[in-house]
Amino acid sequence: MNWVRKNLFSGWANTLLTVLIAVFLLKTVPALVHWAFLDAVWQPDPKACRAAHGACWGFVAEKYRFILFGTYPYEQHWRPAAAILILLVLYAFSAVRAFWSWWLALPWAAGLACIGVLMWGGVPGLPYVENELWGGLIVTLILATFGIACAFPLSILLALGRRSGLPAIQGLCVAYIELIRGVPLISVLFMASIMLPLFLPSGVSIDKLLRAQIALILFAAAYLAEVVRGGLQAIPKTQYEMADALGLSYFQKTLYVVLPQALRIAVPPLVNTFIGLFKDTSLVVIIGLFDLLATIKVSLNEPAWSGFGVEAYLFAALVYFVFCFAMSLYSRKLEQKTTYSPQS
């Protein structure tokens, strides 16, 4: 009772606000519940969908295999499914702080190699599937995961370069980071999809997926580099000085003293950057790649299911939300746990 008075009805302004919001909620929520659940159609039946007043979740029920796996051969769908599972295990594994060390690179290398074999095949028992046929959620996850995994080491080099104190190297790193951060991702994707073929000697060609992947890596590296730089700057100067006093070389100092501390500090903002990059992978639909969003868009082109875009994109939003919200909760938990304050 006390809580209600304090949080809802303290003073006339607060009471008025409560009443206004309550009226608004009473007007909208029942209608939304009717649309989304009570009057909704859950069977994959376009005719029933057109007749009903509510949402058409039958679209998702009908198309979920296509949305998840794209045009991957139907009877081979277990392979992208297994690849998704491997990725989820790797994510969970990397989230445990006890495993944070350089050794973590080993399970990642092994896992990503497994995924490559699973997806491409070409070994006994697994027929070859060219990556023109890959699609859906697995492409989104691959683009995001490989993008971050490859951009991360690159970003560390860029951040170290930016703080190296060597004018030429510093200049190159600053120019790269600021150039990429100053332009929209779509222009980097355009560059990769249209200009990359021009950069390569004639006869050498790389496919669309790899081109988009390269663009995402180059883009992600610039943003991650700034986060890593934040971590580098957060370490007290005495740590650098002590490493110098011990007579460590630059590489020993960086590898054993600076980076382990800097990266630990930088994890929460790094995770937030990962969220942004995960969301950004959706842009590949613009250059004609077949990710999660593209499979949903293509499903809507079928005449029977056209006109259910609201439901379709709500479903897309939900899938992205699950991944991003999980990362966001994790980053927040870390921030609370590691109120690690180095002595200054």
Next chain:
Amino acid sequence: MKRIAYQAVAIALFAAVAWYLVANTLDNLAARNIASGFAFLRREAGFEIGESAFLAYSAADSYLRALVVGLINTFKVALAGVVLATVLGAAIGVGRLSGNYLLRTLSAAYVEFIRNVPLLVQLFFWYAVIAEALPPAREALQPLPGVFISSRGFFFPIPHFTSTGMSWDTPILEGFNFAGGAHLSPEFVTLLIGLTVYTGAFIAEIVRAGILAVGRGQVDAARALGLGPGATLRYVVLPQALRVIVPPLTSQFLNLIKNSSLAVAIGYPDLVAIVGTTINQTGQAIEGVAIIMAVYLTISLAISALMNWYNARLK
């Protein structure tokens, strides 16, 4: 000595890679018979643009003029987006700190949901809402006299000035669409709503952090002096919070402008969309991408400089 050696190696490496790429590119361009340079800008564009504000444009105009129309369209949506997103973000950010439980919770839910869904998905969603949930032009909603909302976009009257005085130019239904009045296309409305809602959620967090950064003692002292909640916010909290808010707010404005390039996905003719069409028609990919990058870099640097100046003035 070692320092110079490292730098020499870095520069040599960079030069080698750059030379390799440029050489390949020149070979490829020669092989494909593409003449490089910006001469194509003066040629006739030959494509129509859905909307062009302030600058008359027809398919007979040059590529350069088409690009300027695209740039104006980018500015149009970005400017409106920046204003609306700031207003929405400030309201939600203050709402998150409200003493009212309902407002606080709703604001938090809004921020959490919007920030964790890609902008492109949201744009597609709003586009679908306008196309599927709004009535056709003949059954347009009319919230105010003369204002029509339908799947064809928003129509509203504009004042029309003549020598004898002012009259209203009101949209009138003709066939399947409206004529007269002012018109906001569904693409523009989609992009504006999408950018506003998305960036608003990020601005809300910045505003909230800025207000929280003002010490609790400051608020208590202001209240003890007899200032009301509104006056406390206006004269004590905001001036101090703004110092914390302005730098991250700048980067959100820049993000909004960069994100407006997603217009190409829903068919709003912004700069990137027009350059895309130009590249398709002329094959001048390098020049096209260079134009996009140069324009956005210029905008980024200009806004950063402006905001740095403003921030320096606050201190």
